[in-house]
Amino acid sequence: MRVYVFLVLVHLLTCLSSASASVSRPRCHHCEKPSYCDCSRQNLWRIPVIPSKDIAELDLSFNKLWSIMNNEFHGYGSLQSLTMSNNKIQTIQEEAFVPLSNLKELDISSNILESLSGKWFKNLVSLQHLNLLGNNYKTLGQGHLFQPLKGLRRLELGGPYLQSITINDFSGLSEELEELFFRGEHLQSYMIGSLRRIAPIRRVSIALGGLFERDPTLAEVLMSDVANPNTTLTFADTKFDKADHMVPFKAANKGGTTHLRFKNSSMTLAAFVALLRMLSYSNVTLFVVEDAKLFLTHFDLGLSPLKLNNLGHIVFKNLEVPQFYSFPAFFFLAPVMKVLHSLSVINSSVFAVPCETSVDLSNLQYLDISSNFIDDFRLVYLMCDGKDVFQGLQTINISKNYLQSINSQLFTKLDNLKNIDMSGNKFYRMPENCSWPANLQFLNLSSTRLTTVTDCLPKSLWILDLSHNDLTVFDIGLPCLKELYISGNKIAALPSGSLYPHLTFLSIPNNNLPTFSSDGLNDYGMLGYLEAGSNSYICSCDFVALMADGLTGHRVELRDRADQYICESPDSERGKAVRDAHLSVFECHMALALSLLCSGIMAVLLLTVGLCHKFNVLWYMKMTWAWLRAKRKPVLKRAELKYDAFVSYSQMDSGWVEAHLIPELEQNEPRLRLCLHGRHFVPGGWILDNIIDSIEKSHRTLFVLSQHFIRSEWCKYELDYSHFRLLDQNTDLAVLILLEPIDKQTIPKRFCKLRNVMNSRTYLEWPDDEAHLPRFWQSLRRAIKRPENDT
Template structure:
């Protein structure tokens, strides 16, 4: 029974421990839930909905896990109870039989309980690890979401900052129907704004009111001008400032009510307004002027507009626009222009104007009466119209100087033909500074012209002028004669000219620089220039900028060197090339055509032909001299002479053989030919000749003094004498080596040695002489002196008999000595 009690108590203890474990797990789960709730409370400010969804999912997962855990624990408890019952029954059955086994069973049960406890602990730890993993994953997910949110906020900040730096905004499209306040939040300090709202139906006042300073505003509000003028007034109120240049585009102003929104412009004191791509009537314009009565408006313009009406301006003559000084009309088409009256009714407005631009409006005349009204006019632009010499005369009141304040006139791109008429019409305009008469049909320039003394800028470009005369005013500072047919510019001096435009003509050279002592800028592109150099530019004393590209350059050595090596992008002195190197291309020679001048590389022979030829000639001469010296050092002359002698000897030997064959051969006349120096003649005549010729039998000697034929070339005499002698007796001494004729004789003897007759020479040394004193070219003779015994004249008298005996034997052809 005690055993049973103990076992029951142990089971109760185990159950208590299991309950405690479960309570601890529940507490941990509660703590975790509290922590998660805290996290959720911290995140709820940023993204409530997302966190709620995450927490709901997590709670569901936790509930499911708790239920799974409870089921597992119940199963384990049931298993344990069953096991305990079984164990108890087994114990009861065997307790009586085997008491000793009880202890073992108890031990086994204790071990089983320990194992069960360990399993429970492992399960709990596993659950805790799983919960920690889940918490880690949740925290990572939260961190990722926070990072995404932070990045979105940063992008938003960047966008807002970029919008704060925005300077130009084109806003709207054909589908834009409403603009609400806050649509352009973040946009500040805008300079240019273009609103495309032709179909705009709703606008919250103030939506564009925060944009500032708005220098230029373009409004395309065709629909609102027809249907909702209040909307237009609200927009005008928000975007109009005194410094704003207001462009009203794509509008139709045909009724009186259309002018109502412009009262807002008057209140906002806008100074400049331009109607662009508009359709207007004179009635609507009259009401616009009435609405703008007393306004600060200074500039009024129409561009690409169509005008209907007859020009009945009288109703607006009571308006006061004293600040209006600029009128700008461009590409205006007046419908039924034949019904249109003059501008005399606008005299109340014309008297204030200082600048008038009427461009490409098909104007053919401005009546002189209208010109009388323009008392303050300083700038007049009538370009791209239909003016002729006759109508321009009417417009300028026949040159009476009515427009005395006029400073700038632009009548370019009309039908003017006479430069003389134009000069007369402006002569009395004593404040005229700038005159543009370009793109007209001028074909010639009169010899002389009269101009106002104040004229400094003259533009006669894009005409058909072929030459320049003294018609040009001497007061010019800027002259544009570009794109004419000029072939030369000379003999016309302009002392104060600073800028000259001559591009697009047919000039072949730069104008003389001495004609323009004050010239600073010269443009001469697209002409027919071949080249220019430092001498041309030195005449321009103040020139600092040059444009000369797109010409037909001849890439000579001087031009390429001047352009590339001396200029290198900067011309002589302070002059600079202000156009691109791509404009400087070679036109000739043909191999270089199309190449950039700065990339051309010419050979020294092309650039310095005379120098190169002179150098080559010098090299050839020096080589010739060196060659001659080399020939002399190598004794080539001697070899040539020997060859000539050999050929002559061969010819003689051939003749000799033919004579031998014919039986009339010349016999040998001498036993020996004696070769000696003139300084040694005394020894030869006193000792040698008597001893040999008086011997028994006597020997016949050939001496040049007595046996050479007079009148023959000495070389022929030497050769004939040696050919007719059996031996050649050389009397060697220092005088012999340095004697020219002896050397000839030695040369020919040397040749005979080469021909195989090694017995032909007998050497007698009159005085001691080394073989080294014999010239090195006599290699055979030097070899003989080394290999054969030669006779040496003894100084002792007792040895001379033996010398003469040996000499006779050698001459007669005895054995070797």
């Protein structure tokens, strides 16, 4: 029975093992870039399966990972960056990172690891950046934790639970280490020399919280191990409430520290003064306080003056001063001020600097008081009304203050001044004329709401920044200018290049620039670089062609991206990058296209005229019009006809008509009434109208055919209209008399019906023999005479 129960248990365990192994690993669905997968914030509880083996960066932060197993990174051999911060990782198996031999960055910060193991890193031979901050470990293991990491350059470790550092904790770290961030706000023990075992590190950041108050001796011991002339020492997230808290900084003084920084810290004025006194006679050349708070408290000036003769650069940036309006003038800092070469007080609530302080800054070369509360009046006070102060100053930055006027006279006597940054103020307008230092080379007036520029601009400028104003034109000649920045305005044309003979760089994006041409670029004799994207470009053929060759023909290089040059018109290309625009031949070669079009139209017209002439289209149109007009008239009955015959003849044959035809038909019985154009056409009327009217009122139309008739234009009209009547009424209305032999081929081919009549009917020929005349006249009368019962 026991054996049976044992076998059942074994079977159940096997099934459970198989079931757990069959559970599929999650997948990451945010691998948009070829080598990067963003798998953060996806509630992952295991390492996901990646879609490609070529992934170089994997972000697994802010998930629910709690344990990293040995086989979970199988297939991640190409990974170079792995981030697993802000999870719940509490265990990592020793072989978990073995496949990651190419890994350069590993971040497992902000988890709940209670212990660290050097075996994790034994195969991470390429690792350069390791972040172990914010875990629950109290120690760094059994020592030699970082022994395998010979190429490590940046190390971040420590956290709220770290209590002790031993002598072997940092052994194995080579000279490659460049940056160390150490957090030990609850550190209780530190073995002297632990950090000294590492070669001098270029940058060391220490976050010790309240350790300077709780155990200043421990803080001093730790500081003595990292203080070095070649190390930039930064204190982050630390409080300094009292003057006594600055005692450990004598270790920095003894260690020869040259660069000292405070970041995200708080400090009282008493502690600050004590720090300066502690650093007297030190090698500190750079002193930086950034993202910190400075509280007003009573402080003791002491008896001896401050001695910081090596201090050349002071930076206060984003310094919050809750009672800035009550702070005293630091006249006691005069000895320090006299040695300074660079002073930056940025975004630190400065609203006034006494003239006396400016006088003390006699060796200052760089002054930055940007993003403060300086107005026009207090700037005059700072500059001592333009008198003999700041004689060595080369650069001044007074941007983002409350200035409203360009008071250039304050700087006129500063012969060494080359750079002035007045951006971010509210000037609105510029004086017509200004007086500037003779050697001024750089002037920044960007974001000052200027609408126009004047001759106030100094002619000595090399670099001018007028970006993000309201300028519509820029046409001030600056013969020495090399770089011009006028982006973000409303300028509609490139400035004339002849005004800037030495210009090498032009930045004019985000304006109203519709185009620029080869000629415009050629005006700039030395232009080498251009930024002109994000304008509303009219994509003409010349402009598209100019952009297609990348401006190489003008020796100009675009410094912004080509896809920032977008077509606004024509409509067919709107929204496309200029380089992708395709214009038609008609758009690109307007003059040639119009010439070809006009030539084509002319050719078609000539061809049409030729065809109309060849196929008598004009004749058909005229006769159709005449026929339509005649159709609108009521048809006369035969009794209503006025004439027996309308005689159509050439004026050259009038002699025959008057000598033979008229006497014979009108004077001999039976007399006939003939309509002749010489006596019956209405004077002043249109000839064609007379012809039509005469034919309509005649019983017959008598054509006296001869060579003269064939060549007569008006005879042709009479013949044409008669031809229409033949077609319309289908009766024998035409009587033909041939005065002389005529080849039928000479009759116009368009009279096909008439030619058929001549072929099918007989016509009268004027006889050469007088004996045949009676018969001729008899036949003619018979053809013309109307029947007696005609009604």
